[in-house]
Amino acid sequence: MLANSQGNILDDTDLIDMLGKAKVTSEDINEKMAEAEVTEKTIDETRELYRGVANRASLLFFCIADLSIVDPMYQYSLSWFIENFIKSCRAAEPSDVLATRLVNLIEYATYSLYRNICRSLFEEHKLLFSFLLTIKLLQGRDEIDALEWRFLISGSTPSKDVDARNPNPLWIEDRAFSEFCNLTTLPKFDGLVASLTTEEDTWRAMFDSNDPHLSRLPVPFQFSHNTFQKLCTLRCIRPDRMTEAIQLFVAEHLGQRFIEPPTFDLPGSYADSSVTTPLIFVLSTGSDPAKDLLLFADTMKMGRKLNSISLGQGQGVIAAKMIDDAISSGKWVLLQNCHLAISWMSSLERICEELNPDTTHRDFRLWLTSRPSASFPTSVLQNGVKMTKEPPKGIRANLKNSYMKMTDDMLDATGKPEKYRKLLFGLAFFHAIVIERKRFGPLGWNIPYAFNDTDYDISRAQLEMFLDFYDVVPYKVLCVMTSVVNYGGRVTDDKDMRTIDVILDGFFNDKILSDHYWFSKSGTYKSIPVSSSDNPKSPLAHYLNYIDSLPLNPDPEVFGMHENANITRAIAETFKNFDIVLSLQPRMSAGGGQSREMIIEMQAKEIEDKLPPMYDIDFISVRYPVMYEESMNTVLVQEAQRYNNLLYVMKTSLPLLQRALKGLVVMSADLETMSNCIFNQKVPPGWERKAYPSLKALNPWVDELLERLKFLTHWINDGIPPVFWLSGFFFPQGFLTGTLQNHARGFNIPIDTLSWDFIMVPDPVERLHIKPQKGGCYAYGLFIEGARWDTKQYSLVDPIPKELFSKMPVMHLMPVKHRQAPQSGIYRCPVYKILTRTGTLSTTGHSTNFVMWIEVPSNKDTIFRNSLVSETNLQMQFADQDYWIKAGVACFLSLRY
Numbered sequence: 001m002l003a004n005s006q007g008n009i010l011d012d013t014d015l016i017d018m019l020g021k022a023k024v025t026s027e028d029i030n031e032k033m034a035e036a037e038v039t040e041k042t043i044d045e046t047r048e049l050y051r052g053v054a055n056r057a058s059l060l061f062f063c064i065a066d067l068s069i070v071d072p073m074y075q076y077s078l079s080w081f082i083e084n085f086i087k088s089c090r091a092a093e094p095s096d097v098l099a100t101r102l103v104n105l106i107e108y109a110t111y112s113l114y115r116n117i118c119r120s121l122f123e124e125h126k127l128l129f130s131f132l133l134t135i136k137l138l139q140g141r142d143e144i145d146a147l148e149w150r151f152l153i154s155g156s157t158p159s160k161d162v163d164a165r166n167p168n169p170l171w172i173e174d175r176a177f178s179e180f181c182n183l184t185t186l187p188k189f190d191g192l193v194a195s196l197t198t199e200e201d202t203w204r205a206m207f208d209s210n211d212p213h214l215s216r217l218p219v220p221f222q223f224s225h226n227t228f229q230k231l232c233t234l235r236c237i238r239p240d241r242m243t244e245a246i247q248l249f250v251a252e253h254l255g256q257r258f259i260e261p262p263t264f265d266l267p268g269s270y271a272d273s274s275v276t277t278p279l280i281f282v283l284s285t286g287s288d289p290a291k292d293l294l295l296f297a298d299t300m301k302m303g304r305k306l307n308s309i310s311l312g313q314g315q316g317v318i319a320a321k322m323i324d325d326a327i328s329s330g331k332w333v334l335l336q337n338c339h340l341a342i343s344w345m346s347s348l349e350r351i352c353e354e355l356n357p358d359t360t361h362r363d364f365r366l367w368l369t370s371r372p373s374a375s376f377p378t379s380v381l382q383n384g385v386k387m388t389k390e391p392p393k394g395i396r397a398n399l400k401n402s403y404m405k406m407t408d409d410m411l412d413a414t415g416k417p418e419k420y421r422k423l424l425f426g427l428a429f430f431h432a433i434v435i436e437r438k439r440f441g442p443l444g445w446n447i448p449y450a451f452n453d454t455d456y457d458i459s460r461a462q463l464e465m466f467l468d469f470y471d472v473v474p475y476k477v478l479c480v481m482t483s484v485v486n487y488g489g490r491v492t493d494d495k496d497m498r499t500i501d502v503i504l505d506g507f508f509n510d511k512i513l514s515d516h517y518w519f520s521k522s523g524t525y526k527s528i529p530v531s532s533s534d535n536p537k538s539p540l541a542h543y544l545n546y547i548d549s550l551p552l553n554p555d556p557e558v559f560g561m562h563e564n565a566n567i568t569r570a571i572a573e574t575f576k577n578f579d580i581v582l583s584l585q586p587r588m589s590a591g592g593g594q595s596r597e598m599i600i601e602m603q604a605k606e607i608e609d610k611l612p613p614m615y616d617i618d619f620i621s622v623r624y625p626v627m628y629e630e631s632m633n634t635v636l637v638q639e640a641q642r643y644n645n646l647l648y649v650m651k652t653s654l655p656l657l658q659r660a661l662k663g664l665v666v667m668s669a670d671l672e673t674m675s676n677c678i679f680n681q682k683v684p685p686g687w688e689r690k691a692y693p694s695l696k697a698l699n700p701w702v703d704e705l706l707e708r709l710k711f712l713t714h715w716i717n718d719g720i721p722p723v724f725w726l727s728g729f730f731f732p733q734g735f736l737t738g739t740l741q742n743h744a745r746g747f748n749i750p751i752d753t754l755s756w757d758f759i760m761v762p763d764p765v766e767r768l769h770i771k772p773q774k775g776g777c778y779a780y781g782l783f784i785e786g787a788r789w790d791t792k793q794y795s796l797v798d799p800i801p802k803e804l805f806s807k808m809p810v811m812h813l814m815p816v817k818h819r820q821a822p823q824s825g826i827y828r829c830p831v832y833k834i835l836t837r838t839g840t841l842s843t844t845g846h847s848t849n850f851v852m853w854i855e856v857p858s859n860k861d862t863i864f865r866n867s868l869v870s871e872t873n874l875q876m877q878f879a880d881q882d883y884w885i886k887a888g889v890a891c892f893l894s895l896r897y
Contacts, residue, residue, distance in 0.1 A: 049098060055140060056106045057085055060113050063136040066584050067117075070125060072374040073282045076117070077382035088112040110137075111257065118261045119269060120386030122284060123393075126261045127243065128577050130250045132584070138253065144228065147186050152232050153578045153585070155697065156681045157182045158599045167197045171207055171802075172237075175897030178700070179236040188229060192221070203237065207802075212238040213245035227252055240570035242577075264389045266296045275362060276355040278384040281369040283339075285450045286391035286435070293334060293367060302363070308334040316344035323351055323366065330361035338370035349377035352384075393439075395525070395558060396550040398432035402456060403547060408540045414467045419513060421530040421539060423463055423473070426507030427482070429519060431456040433503055434487060437559055440569050442837040443786065443888040444559070446493045459486045478508050493838065495830050495850075495890075502863065502882040503560075520558045524551065560886025562786060564804055571804075575896075582680050600675050601661045607678075607702055608654040612709055614647045615640040620716055628745060631738035632720050639712060642730040646690045646705075653686060692730050693834045693849060695896040704894065723768045723810060727781035727893040732833070732851050736813070743775045743815040755819045758855045759812040762791055768810060776814035782831065784808050786889035789856075796827055796858040796884060805895055811854070824862040826855040827884040831891045854891065858884065 061081050067074035092108035095101040114133065118126050138144045151157050155178075166177040177196075184192035196203055199218030206215040213234060216222045221233070227249050234245050247259045273279050281289040290308070297306045307322050309315055319335055326333045338345065352366070368384070370376055392401055414420045435451050437444030459482045466474050466481075483504040484497075491497050511517045517527040528546050531539050556565040620640050624633035657674055660667040667675075674684040681697045688694075694701055711728035715721055729735050744751040757776075761768070765780050772778060788806040790797045799806065831851040832839075839849025860883040 050102065050105075052102055053089075053105050053109070056109065056137075059136050059140045060085075060110065060133075063133050064113070064117060067129070069583055070128075070580055071122070071372050073280075073370070073372045073376065073381060073386065074120065074125075075378055075381035077379075080383055081113075084112065084116060085109055110254070114258060115262050116272075119265065120282065120388060121261075122282070122388055123261075123390055124573075127246060127250075127259065128580065130254070130258045131246050131577075132581065133258070134250045134253050138228075145186075145188075148188070148229060148232055151179075151183055151186065152228075152235060153581045154681050155179045155182065155235065156699065157185050158602075164193050168200060168204075171204065172196065173897075175700075176236050178897075183232055183236060188224065189221075189232070192233075195221070207237055209238075211241070211244070213241045213248060235574075239574045240567045242574040243570065264292075264387070266292055266387070269385050269387050270296070270300075270365070273365060273385045275357055275360040275364045276352075278352055278366040278368055278380060280381065280384045280386045281367070282386055282388045283337075283369055283371045284388065284390045286452045287389055288391075289369060289387070289389050290334065290336065292389065297332060302332050305329075305331040305363075306334060307331055308336065310336040311338055311341035311344065313341075316341055316347060319344075320347065320351065326366075327355070327360050327364050330363035332363075332365045332367060334367040334369070336369045338368050338376060339373040342373070342375045345375055345377050349380055352377070352380050393436070394552060395429075395432045395436055395554045396547055396552060398435055399428055399547045399550070400544070401453075402428040402431060403540065403543055406540055408538055411539050411543075414464050416467050416473075418530045419473060420464065420467055421543075422513050422527055423467070423478075423508065424460065425527065425543065426512045427456070427459055427463060429525070430482075430504055430507045431459075433559060434500060436554070440556075440559070440561065440565050440888070441572050442835060443561065443565055443568055445499070446496050446837040447491075449490045449496070451487060451490065455487050455490075462486075473510075473513075475508050475510075479504055482508070495837070498880075499885055499888075502880075502885045505863075505882070520560070522555070522557055525558050560883070562799055562887060563801060564799055565786075565888075567802060568785075568804055585680075596679060597661050597675075600678050601658050603678050603698075604654050604657050604661075608651070608658075610702060610706060611647060611650060611654075612706075612713070614644050614651070615712075615716070617641060617644065623716070629742075630720075631741040631745075632735075635735050635738040636712075636715060638734060639730050640716070643709060643712060646687065649687055649690045653684070693839075694894055695834050695836065696894070697897075700897060720771075722771050723765050723778040723780060725781045726779045732893065736852060739777050739813065740815050746775065749817050753817050754815040756852075756854070757814040757816045757819060759814060760789065760791075760794065760808075760857065761810040761812055763810065765810055772812055772814070774814065776812060778810050779813055780808075780810045781893060782808040782811070782891040783893075783895055784829075784889065784891050785835075786887040787884060793859065794857055796856055796860075796889070805892075808891060821878060822855060823879050825857055825859065826879060827858045827860070827881045827889065828878060829854050829856045829884070829889060829891055831893070833893045835892055835896055837890065851893065860884065 061078065064074075064076050064081070067076070088109040089105055091112070092101075092104045095104060110133075114130070117129060121129055135144060135149070139149075147157060164181060166172055166174070169177075172180075180193050180196065183189045184194075195218050202216070202218040206212045206217070209215045213230075217225060217230065217233060221229075225233070227245075231242070231245055231249060234242060250259050269279060281287075281293075283289075294303065294306070297303045307326065309319050309322060311319060319333075323333050325331065335348075338348070348368075355366075368380075392398060411417065411421055411424070431451070434449075438448050441448075462481050463478065466477055470477075479501070483500050487500055487504075488497055491500060506519065512527045515527065515529045519525040519527070528543070531542055556563055559565070617637065617640060620637055624630075624636050627633055653671075653674060656665065657671050657678075659665045660671045661675070670686060674686060676682075677684040678698060681699060683691070683694065683696075683698055683701050691705075694704070696704060708728045708730075711721075711725050724735065726732055726735070740751055740754050743749070744754060761778065768778055783805045784796075784807075785805050786799065787796045788799045788803065789795075789808055791809065830837075831854055832849050833851060834849060837849065839847040841847060858881055860881045862879050863882050864879055
């Protein structure tokens with residue numbers, strides 16, 4: 001304006017007025033800017049007061065962000081989290097006192113997330129999530145030491161192991177002592193190993209205690225250690241009680257309600273859904289949420305508006321039309337078994353994305369059921385309301401489930417009602433047993449089979465039919481149809497088939513018709529009278545009353561197992577959960593001033609330095625040439641070649657990884673995986689592909705490899721050993737075949753007429769300096785689970801409490817021509833390489849895990865059973881012992897630790 005002004009500006013009244021207004025406006029703007037600065041400062045100060053809530057929200061989200069690693073169905077989006085967090089803030093209890101309001105917001109949001117996440121988790125993962133949540137919140141306050149956390153979940157520390165001897169090997173197993181040595185290198189655990197000697201009584205009392213998680217630690221650790229540090233100690237000495245200890249830990253920091261997961265709440269899940277939010281049932285073996293949904297639909301007056309379809313080949317088009325109709329008419333649609341329609345999942349994802357609240361009837365809901373599947377649409381999972389409902393667990397719950405479907409008339413369905421009721425109860429008990437044995441892992445079944453109610457229902461129908469058809473109870477027919485056809489139709493492992501046979505034999509026999517026939521040695525479980533004087537007109541009520549009187553948590557004895565089976569199960573659960581937690585850990589500094597890369601490089605160099613030179617195959621072949629009279633020469637050369645393949649991979653990959661960590665070569669995907677494995681104490685996949693089966697962590701795996709190589713080197717340098725370490729063979733079946741060949745050729749006997757005789761040798765390995773003169777070989781290195789060998793009784797006996805595995809004696813494996821199998825006094829014991837028991841058939845026709853059957857002397861009662869086709873081409877009867885079969889007794893060449 002000044003530039004355009006002409007003449008004396010003092011005479012330009014318009015200009016003066018405009019300038020005056022501009023001045024007022026400027027002053028007004030400056031005043032408002034000052035006010036805005038004050039307001040902004042006030043907002044910042046107020047917002048800063050809520051930073052604790054924001055920090056809690058951040059910690060909560062990152063706690064759930066990686067749960068999909070645990071199970072592909074555990075998917076949660078940021079938008080879903082924000083929406084639920086805002087709902088929590090609105091629902092939290094208000095307060096005029098800011099400090100109280102902040103506490104209310106944090107506590108309500110935390111528990112609300114716990115409830116929301118828990119309803120979508122399987123039971124086995126609910127406590128794990130509570131533990132992860134607790135750890136994440138404590139880490140946010142810097143209350144968890146990184147090195148102690150790493151030890152708890154991996155059992156290792158960056159420092160080198162302490163050079164010490166186990167002071168009490170009778171009760172401190174090698175794994176426990178090794179972890180004690182690792183733990184004592186951490187600052188707050190200094191002197192831990194020494195205290196095993198000075199405070200032996202306190203440690204032993206903790207080891208023997210039924211509640212070691214409640215026991216006091218030895219001085220001075222009982223005063224200086226918090227509950228988290230006690231978890232580290234408990235991992236070493238009693239990992240089977242880690243679940244109870246974690247419950248205490250979570251309850252101490254978050255409260256009791258965080259270890260009491262909410263029950264299945266279908267109305268609550270429905271309330272959290274909308275027309276655009278699908279409701280997803282994540283299925284487990286034996287679960288059937290459709291029944292609950294039908295009942296809920298009736299209560300919501302939608303029973304007649306619920307359309308259901310089971311997906312499969314060609315059903316996608318029908319399902320799409322069903323959804324289109326329901327969107328406009330306000331119906332519910334249930335799509336069952338989405339995991340069986342992988343190719344249609346992209347269409348389902350598109351349908352869910354196109355759901356519009358403005359064009360969709362407000363009553364519409366889309367219900368989905370699916371087993372865990374990596375192919376299920378991520379977007380549907382992240383934005384849907386997920387739920388799990390698992391079938392009842394325990395003998396009592398399974399029995400009740402079977403009988404709640406019955407009526408009094410159904411118990412009189414045959415012309416022999418008393419026999420039918422007795423046998424039906426035996427069948428229901430058998431059904432509960434075979435389902436619940438899965439909780440013991442490989443000790444229960446080599447393979448976890450999906451036995452379900454359909455197996456029971458068809459067996460019950462056949463029981464009715466055969467009782468009416470035959471004058472006498474056809475036990476053999478019932479056993480074959482039930483164990484071989486109905487339940488056995490799912491069984492693919494011949495050892496499991498043997499187990500299911502002997503279990504059913506305990507229920508389908510004449511003894512069950514008598515009152516109070518015991519199903520187990522405790523007498524708690526038995527065949528009860530078919531009716532009761534208290535309620536003679538309702539046999540169903542009589543059976544239900546008895547079922548309700550049974551223990552909620554059965555002891556292993558009802559399965560025919562030793563009490564150690566519970567310890568084995570609990571330890572497996574502990575380390576399985578720690579492995580899961582380990583897989584969720586981000587790549588970060590290991591703490592203690594050492595970077596992650598430094599630790600990996602140090603460990604890689606340490607392993608590389610331990611490896612011996614590769615074997616000179618040409619030298620071995622010359623010294624031990626192929627000879628008709630000595631098959632062991634060929635076995636030795638082949639073993640050396642197999643170990644060379646493994647050594648080559650290790651010797652080439654370890655230096656390459658160290659160079660990559662220094663930035664001298666590119667860090668490939670394989671090297672990245674290898675570095676993660678070394679840091680997490682896992683055997684790298686590239687090594688596993690060339691190695692023998694093993695369940696050991698990296699350091700014990702390397703130690704065992706060195707022992708194996710030492711055994712082979714002694715053989716090469718000193719000649720064929722008088723006693724063979726069976727665990728040291730890469731391919732033990734080759735050694736066994738070589739021994740048979742030597743005997744066949746030495747005595748001019750056809751090899752197909754030879755079979756093994758097994759003689760337990762009382763002498764230790766150190767006293768056996770010459771080969772057995774009668775032929776065959778001495779072998780040692782077997783560990784037995786579920787029993788132990790008693791030299792004085794020359795028999796298998798029950799194991800010592802808490803002794804999960806024991807060493808078998810040296811065996812004389814003696815080839816015998818046309819050998820007659822023993823008719824009594826032996827248990828046919830399977831021998832496996834590793835504890836998983838299950839394996840696959842290799843290209844040679846041998847199992848990757850199962851090695852052989854051995855006959856172990858035992859003074860238990862003898863039974864006879866027919867062989868299976870997979871055992872021999874000839875159908876013959878073997879003497880065996882059901883006592884040890886039910887206990888899951890087996891031998892192994894290598895343990896987990």
